[in-house]
Amino acid sequence: MSSIERTIVSLGIFAMFSYLVIYQFFFIPAFNGNEPYVSEGTIDLLGWATAGLVLVCVVLLLRDLKHRDISGKAGWVVGILFFTWVGLPYYFFKHARRPLTNAT
Secondary structure (H helix, E strand, O other): OOHHHHHHHHHHHHHHHHHHHHHHHHHHHHHOOOOOOOOHHHHHHHHHHHHHHHHHHHHHHHHHHHHOOOOOHHHHHHHHHHOHHHHHHHHHHHHHOOOOOOOO
16 A cells, blocks of 8 residues: 555544544433534534545555455455454554555
8 A cells, every 4th residue: 555545544544433432422412311512413424524434445445455465355355344443444454554565
């Protein structure tokens, strides 16, 4: 991955976990019957922005996976696509940050 791609994926991971934290300021007070600290419109906007950025990250990581010579590619695809909140950061820190020395 290039440094720009790594930066985009890092921002995507940061956005995913930031959204989880910010959503709690909406969900917990609303669940308890209180006024939420964050409006529903803000949560919707952040959610769609995060989803778009995560989609870009998934495409970048799947493209990186295609060029790597590692075992268990099918498992990584499943992990990145279906378990995105865990699989995307795990693949990024385990493989994608390293240079493509054994590319095919």
